[in-house]
Structure formats: C-alpha cells, structure tokens
Amino acid sequence: MADERNHLYFFYKRDEQLMKRVEPLITLAKQGPFVVVDDHKKANIIVSIGDDGSFLQAVRQTGFRNDCLYVGISTLPSRGFYCDFQIDDIDHMAEAIKNLQLEVRKYPIIQVTIDGTASFFCLNECSIRSQIIKTLTMDVFIDDLHFETFRGDGIIISTPTGSTAYNKSVNGAVVDPLLPCFQVSELASLNNNRYRT
Structure with missing residues (x-):
C-alpha cells in the first residue's frame, strides 16, 4: 500500500x-x-x-x-x-x-548553488548574467574539469527540454528531450586576439 x-x-x-x-x-x-x-x-x-x-x-x-x-x-x-x-x-x-497506458519520463534537472549556501533547482534552464554594463568573467568547469574562462554578458545552462526556450533564442541547439545532457550557451561572448571562448 x-x-x-x-x-x-x-x-x-x-x-x-x-x-x-x-x-x-x-x-x-x-x-x-x-x-x-x-x-x-x-x-x-x-x-x-x-x-x-x-x-x-x-x-x-x-x-x-x-x-x-x-x-x-x-x-x-x-x-x-x-x-x-x-x-x-x-x-x-x-x-x-x-489500461495503464502511461509513459513515465524522468527529465534532468539542474541544481544551482550560489556561494556555497543558497541552492535551488531548474527544470528548463539557468542563466548567469551581468547586471551592469560590464563584461562578466567566469571560469566554466564541466565535471570538475576547467572548460574555459568565459568573458561576455553571461551564459545559459539548459536541460534538453529547456533547449527550445531561452537557449534557442540565442542560437543554442535544440536537444532531444530524452537525452541526459545539459547545454551551455554563451550570451554575447567577447572574442578577440586576447580573449577566446
């Protein structure tokens, strides 16, 4: 029961x-x-x-x-x-x-922790953006491995179902909702001879 x-x-x-x-x-x-x-x-x-x-x-x-x-x-x-x-x-x-003709799907969610204390979950996407007119610089790690040092207006981390939302509007790829992955899309990245993302 x-x-x-x-x-x-x-x-x-x-x-x-x-x-x-x-x-x-x-x-x-x-x-x-x-x-x-x-x-x-x-x-x-x-x-x-x-x-x-x-x-x-x-x-x-x-x-x-x-x-x-x-x-x-x-x-x-x-x-x-x-x-x-x-x-x-x-x-x-x-x-x-x-007739028990129901399909149960489990979608990936994003757990976000801010400054090691505040924690919350996202089902579609999470965005990190600069609140002032200034380039944001951040180190991006994937599976604890340094991926890049990003410079620009921000980034979007999206789930497969979130890939058709904010992510798509910044030319991110649309991902099959059943794929267990996340996608990182850049917002107005700064690319020149000194900075590359």
Whole structure:
C-alpha cells in the first residue's frame, strides 16, 4: 500500500472559467482509485492544469519532489512538452489510466548553488548574467574539469527540454528531450586576439 500512488493534488489557476473545466477531472478522479487532496505535501501525484508554464510553476512551487509523479494537462488546443493530455479529452485520459497506458519520463534537472549556501533547482534552464554594463568573467568547469574562462554578458545552462526556450533564442541547439545532457550557451561572448571562448 505504501508504494501505491493514488493521492492527487490538482495545481491550477483558481479562476471561475478554469474551475468549470477542472471539475469533471476531479469527479473522474474521485470515481476511480484516487484520493483528491488539498495539500500538495499529502499528494504522490501532482496534476498541473494549464500549459507548459503552469507545469514549470507546479514543479517549482511544490519543491521539485522526487517522491511523486507530475502530470501535465493542457488547457490549450495542443499539448506541450510537459503536457501529455488535453483537458477536454477526458475519455482519452480515463482510458489511458484504466489500461495503464502511461509513459513515465524522468527529465534532468539542474541544481544551482550560489556561494556555497543558497541552492535551488531548474527544470528548463539557468542563466548567469551581468547586471551592469560590464563584461562578466567566469571560469566554466564541466565535471570538475576547467572548460574555459568565459568573458561576455553571461551564459545559459539548459536541460534538453529547456533547449527550445531561452537557449534557442540565442542560437543554442535544440536537444532531444530524452537525452541526459545539459547545454551551455554563451550570451554575447567577447572574442578577440586576447580573449577566446
């Protein structure tokens, strides 16, 4: 019984129009083998309803929990990277759950530590940027090996799913979401005879 995942927490924007669309999902969950809880700390399945941005918020605001599953349900006509279901297709969701036709994917996350104390996680990307109009200089290490001394406006470290976001806008490569890797993209790097990145 301890391994059974059946406590659902629904994460969504509490507006009247969306609540009307969510109610049938909650009713369906209660009719099945699920218990709907009001506190995400009591859940072992967190259901995000909205879009990919809502999914990222759900993961962040519930603490990047590795002891539960996250499910994305899109309120848009199409699904996203993190949303496997569309909210108006309840029959498809019910059938997938009933027949255990669910794919569980584990995406890499970035753990960021600042000055050895403050630590947080990122699912898409993390950026380090200069806040003033001055070139930023930093040593970049990968697997504890010095990669380069970077000079420029900043860098973006992205996960495969984050490769299509900020990373892509600075001409970073788009990476298959299932590849276990990170990507480093430079922001306005300084390259001349003295400095090379």
